[in-house]
Amino acid sequence: MTSAALAPDPELLTRARDWLAAGERVALVTVLHTWGSSPRPPGAWLAIRGDGSMVGSVSGGCVEQELAERYRSGQLGGGLPARVDFGVDRLEAGRLGLPCGGRLALLVEELSAAAPIVALLDRLEAGELVARRVCLRTGEASLHAGGGRPDFSADAQAVTKVLGPAWQLLLIGDGQLARNLARMARLLDYRVIICDPRELFADPEPLPDVDYSRLMPDDAVRAFCATPRSAIVTLSHDPKQDDLALSEALVSPAFYIGALGSKATAAARHERLLALGLESRQLARLDAPAGLPIGSKRPAEIALSILAGITAARNALAGGL
Missing domain, CATH: 3.40.50.720 (NAD(P)-binding Rossmann-like Domain)
Incomplete structure (x- = not known):
């Protein structure tokens, strides 16, 4: 799979788990913020394998291809989660396939092992509502009860996404x-x-x-x-x-x-x-x-x-x- 395909969160996580279990490098990209028109909302996910294969979507345009190429070449990933901005001006928006004048802020997070993804999938398969929180200072991803939380939140300390039973x-x-x-x-x-x-x-x-x-x-x-x-x-x-x-x-x-x-x-x-x-x-x-x-x-x-x-x-x- 060389182009991004829109996928439900459990399907994306399952693919990421399998890649990690096979010893592949995997990055998880999260939409943090959007300005202007944007095809994908905050909280949308994209998983990228080390060879550039992808599942999920963060823009519906060429941003995915740009991200995959930068990850494959080693420009992204490794270390702490990093913020990446796209579409700051009209010219960049057109080049990347974003709506004219749109802006997109993304978090690129290197996944280190399959076990945390397995734990998340196990809780989802049990029907739980789960909040996955990424600490931006340490890069640690932790799981919490999802009830009473917004679907997605992002600030200077952490990014939290709630997953679980469908609406x-x-x-x-x-x-x-x-x-x-x-x-x-x-x-x-x-x-x-x-x-x-x-x-x-x-x-x-x-x-x-x-x-x-x-x-x-x-x-x-x-x-x-x-x-x-x-x-x-x-x-x-x-x-x-x-x-x-x-x-x-x-x-x-x-x-x-x-x-x-x-x-x-x-x-x-x-x-x-x-x-x-x-x-x-x-x-x-x-x-x-x-x-x-x-x-x-x-x-x-x-x-x-x-x-x-x-x-x-x-x-x-x-x-x-």
Whole structure:
């Protein structure tokens, strides 16, 4: 593999582990900061083998080739992690394939052994949310619990990236709105589960890359939403289904919980959930009516509104707001 291929983090780490186990030199490149337009966000990874083979991506342009050549020739790597800047001016941006005027700050880190990568992969395979922290003063990489941390952070002391279970969206109730919301959420790399135990709502043409569940809604919340990287939205128009899901969702670690319906429907739901024993502080977590107020009427617009609300909550959790 001589050109960079976009790869999920576990796949990239597995490739780096195998290279290290075979005695190869390996560098891990991390996007630290971007200015202007940039195809890859902070936290994106690229792994480079000593012969210039690569997996992952940090720019989507020619930066990868430049990095590979410099690493192969010995200009990069060795010693402590080093910061490398690209695209400082318009001419450099064009030469490297960056959007015009864009800038990119990268951290180049030489991986010394396979064992730390094996330890990280073991924890990921066990379903843990893990924070990998690189101390810039010593170069030491350490593993920590990932809960309650932003996805990525970088300062003068350390660079920390959280890895683990994918962001996921559980939709209670199938139908046109659920399908629209599922399609949009897949574009943002959510794992989407549509749960509807009602026989009449079984979809004869299930969406590709979407999981379907016939569990009861409260069981589905327990099964799929055990991490803070979960969002739950009730869409069934059936209080029995929605209330089952919400009674469990509101005591779960999910970062977003929303319910479809009008303000009058939301008020009635609030009273029902209080009667079920939920507390006002728990009910305050519920976004109802779900989504940002954009005047939406059609199913696609409502889906857009809900996904915008989910995105705002996720960015706030990640420290992006």
